[in-house]
Amino acid sequence: MRFVSIGLACVSIFLTGAALAADTSNQEANKKVVVEFYDKGLNQKDFEAASKYFGPRYVQHNPNAADGIEGFKGFIGFLREKFPDSHSEIKQVFADGDYVILHVHAVREKGTRGNAIIDIFKLENGKIVEHWDAVQPIPEKSANTNGMF
Template structure:
């Protein structure tokens, strides 16, 4: 069982990764937070830091104004779950994302995600965040 300080540290590592990778587009800083054994469960991204770098490079080229906002983080044991609002093009509604990261020794070593575009019209007024 992870201690409270370990859980907070893991959450900060995930926050630092988002900031570096998506908002600052400082891929070298982002990849310093990724372990060499990085396993990817998104079928569009290859395993390892190299596969992640290819994906981040693609996002930077295709969506240079991409910004993400982490709305909440939940940590348990060696996993951190992030509820994220990503906007690829300013003015668009964006995408609601759930990312799950596994961490070992202060590094991201495994990743899962689920993405859902934010619709123009919703059948309720609850919002996605």
């Protein structure tokens, strides 16, 4: 009986390790999808290149942005027309299962401080299906010396 218990414990540890490795691999793949999507869409302003990362739907939770894939297409057109030199630098990337979180320094016009942005993406089957964000202007003076990034 003791050997059966030890055997079952070893199998359990092996399966748990395999599941964690698969989850880590999936999270890394999700992070890659979101970073490439962000670069193609926000920095290169190339809707066609960015659109391949969308799933069958794109639910937008930002109340100031139009919903859906067509809403994102309109936003890219707006950036291309009004802020052609805008650039978003991803400072940090985090993943938790099917969620990827970006910490971004976005500058729409050169010479300005820009915004600190937290973007949250949900993926299904390796494709982006939902988006949330929180945007905070970078102030001229800070109450601390820690920096926003």
